[in-house]
Amino acid sequence: MGISEADLIALWTTLKLAVVSTLALLVLCTPLAWWLARTRSPYKVVVEALVALPLVLPPTVMGFYLLVLLGPQGAVGRFFETLGLGHLAFTFSGLVIGSMLFSLPFVVQPLQNAFSIAGGRLLEVAATLRASPFDRFVSLVLPLAQRGFLTASVLSFAHTLGEFGMILMIGGNIPGRTQVASIAIYNHVEAMDYSAAHGLSLILVASSFVLLMLVFTLNRRFKVVNLA
Amino acid sequence: MLKFDFEVNRGEFALAAKLQLPNQGVTALFGRSGSGKTTLLRCIAGLEKVPKGYLEFNGEVWQNTNTFLAVHQRPLGYVFQEASLFPHLKVAANLLYGFKRLSKEQKKLQPDEVINLLGIEALLQHYPDELSGGQRQRVAIGRALLTSPKLLLMDEPMASLDATSKAEILPFLEKLRDQLRIPIIYVSHAIEEVTRLADHLVLLDAGKVVAEGEIQNILTDPNLPFIQTETASTVLKAKVKQPLTSDGLTELTLGQQPMFISQAGLEQGQETRVRVMASDVVLALTPPQDTSLLNCLTAWVLDIQPDPNPSQALVRLEVGNQRLLARISKRSLEKLALEERQLIYALIKGVALN
Incomplete structure (x- = not known):
């Protein structure tokens, strides 16, 4: 059981991917979840269904479409090439886009839930207390939805750590550049190097466990409001 | 406004x-x-x-x-x-x-x-x-x-x-x-x-x-439902004349007429409101001398309205420029031969301070 330098790089890539895509998702999904929680638009169901799609689609299907879209022949890939940035397949940016899409429902749904509870009457009260819409969001919605944000971050982070099929499809197997831990493990097993596979697997199990422990401890220590 | x-x-x-x-x-x-x-x-x-x-x-x-x-x-x-x-x-x-x-x-x-x-x-x-x-x-x-x-x-x-x-x-x-x-x-x-x-x-x-x-x-509007209920009542405006009399009552004035209540804690000159139920008002043609009732107001009969209970009637009264309701039996109404614009004495059994 040993950890090679390549394994360490794969772990680092995994960590980077999880952090970047989680942060990007939190920023992008906050307004989307807010809209979903408050709108009465008939298109709400369409958007909700689209957001939930990654839950049911096989990761290979999404990975396949992304590969087509982000590659040199795809619409998005070509657009990036004309910008002189190069297409996105087999790149770290491509992986971030892929894992964001993959974890989308895990961020939107807890946030939407938290917003729909934190909104309504309390926002009306705040309006009668002279708080502007933005003020209401910052002073009420954000603190009241902190449990939702915590849940969304952990789910997205953990989900990215465990991602496999989609990453394989869009090129997450270039050692040193896009290879992530789950794929490195798969390679070790294919090469019958069980000892290396054990090493990496153990690290993933332990780090996921510590992460979850940390979250539950934080949740217990601080007064996180339960509105339900 | x-x-x-x-x-x-x-x-x-x-x-x-x-x-x-x-x-x-x-x-x-x-x-x-x-x-x-x-x-x-x-x-x-x-x-x-x-x-x-x-x-x-x-x-x-x-x-x-x-x-x-x-x-x-x-x-x-x-x-x-x-x-x-x-x-x-x-x-x-x-x-x-x-x-x-x-x-x-x-x-x-x-x-x-x-x-x-x-x-x-x-x-x-x-x-x-x-x-x-x-x-x-x-x-x-x-x-x-x-x-x-x-x-x-x-x-x-x-x-x-x-x-x-x-x-x-x-x-x-x-x-x-x-x-x-x-x-x-x-x-x-x-x-x-x-x-x-x-x-x-x-x-x-x-x-x-x-x-x-x-x-x-x-x-007290005869065309509105309030007067037609069991709890028909009115709210009178009064002023505190003496917060604490020698025997522990509070003296109010209603227009020029005195009214006594047992509530304490009011201040001299304070405006206050008392609620009087129609069923707590007794009418008399002459000021009664020997009763235990404290409050007797001089009033004018404004008009007489039917009551939901067929044996009763509602008499609307004017006390100064304020209105009072009295629920009395039709028999008493006949006995007293009440008429509009008649002077009458309203004895109040219960006064709730508002």
């Missing part, structure tokens, strides 16, 4: 209210549930955006076809049926939520005054979920007051409270009415609250304004 004209049409529910309300005292919006009183209050606050509505407060237009002043820009306080305190903030922070958002010149009421008025000093460091229903509602009232509103809107602030908590809140509401010089619009479907608090009453039914006027006129 609050002037408005709202029309809401939502299929099954319709509301049409065009009114001018006085700029002082408590105006009750009274009616059954579903009569549109909460919707009307929400329209006034701007929580409900009615197209083509009109609202003017003290000459400032808050809403017309081109204008709609956002809720947070209206100088009003709103107390909701449930206290709706912010659960992540302690009582102190809840109280100051609106206060902090005022400019210096807007801060007319100070936290200490409001905390004293509502008796909530001991609660400041607690979270809302540690308070009783009545305490929470007092904090919610304090939070609204601390925005130094020019208009206070209250939506059945006692409806979700048990009897004990209600008894705890009512005196505070009366204090508010007597000490703050701001108009209060109070939504309620409980006539006891209305008779205790309101100076002015708007009766709503099925989204329409059925009647509107001074509380005494409304309560």
Whole structure:
């Protein structure tokens, strides 16, 4: 059981991917979840269904479409090439886009839930207390939805750590550049190097466990409001 | 002066209210549930955006076809049926939520005054979920007051409270009415609250304004349902002449006539209100000399109205420029041969201080 330098790089890539895509998702999904929680638009169901799609689609299907879209022949890939940035397949940016899409429902749904509870009457009260819409969001919605944000971050982070099929499809197997831990493990097993596979697997199990422990401890220590 | 004209049409529910309300005292919006009183209050606050509505407060237009002043820009306080305190903030922070958002010149009421008025000093460091229903509602009232509103809107602030908590809140509401010089619009479907608090009453039914006027006129109006109920009563205005007589009573004057009550704690010269039930008034042609009743008012018979109970009749009386109701049996009515404009003595069995 040993950890090679390549394994360490794969772990680092995994960590980077999880952090970047989680942060990007939190920023992008906050307004989307807010809209979903408050709108009465008939298109709400369409958007909700689209957001939930990654839950049911096989990761290979999404990975396949992304590969087509982000590659040199795809619409998005070509657009990036004309910008002189190069297409996105087999790149770290491509992986971030892929894992964001993959974890989308895990961020939107807890946030939407938290917003729909934190909104309504309390926002009306705040309006009668002279708080502007933005003020209401910052002073009420954000603190009241902190449990939702915590849940969304952990789910997205953990989900990215465990991602496999989609990453394989869009090129997450270039050692040193896009290879992530789950794929490195798969390679070790294919090469019958069980000892290396054990090493990496153990690290993933332990780090996921510590992460979850940390979250539950934080949740217990601080007064996180339960509105339900 | 609050002037408005709202029309809401939502299929099954319709509301049409065009009114001018006085700029002082408590105006009750009274009616059954579903009569549109909460919707009307929400329209006034701007929580409900009615197209083509009109609202003017003290000459400032808050809403017309081109204008709609956002809720947070209206100088009003709103107390909701449930206290709706912010659960992540302690009582102190809840109280100051609106206060902090005022400019210096807007801060007319100070936290200490409001905390004293509502008796909530001991609660400041607690979270809302540690308070009783009545305490929470007092904090919610304090939070609204601390925005130094020019208009206070209250939506059945006692409806979700048990009897004990209600008894705890009512005196505070009366204090508010007597000490703050701001108009209060109070939504309620409980006539006891209305008779205790309101100076002015708007009766709503099925989204329409059925009647509107001074509380005494409304309560004694023969064309309105109040007079037709078991609890027909009236509210008389009186002044405290002597807070403590040698034998422990409080002497009030009603016009020029004395009235005694057993309540203590009033101040000399204070304006007060007493509620008198129609069934607690006894009529006599001559002033009785030897009874245990303390209060005997000289009154004129205004007219005689039928009572829901066929053996009874309601006599409407005038005491000075105020109105009193007496429920007596038809037999007594015949025996006394009562006629309109007749001088009579009204003996009052029970007086409840409002």
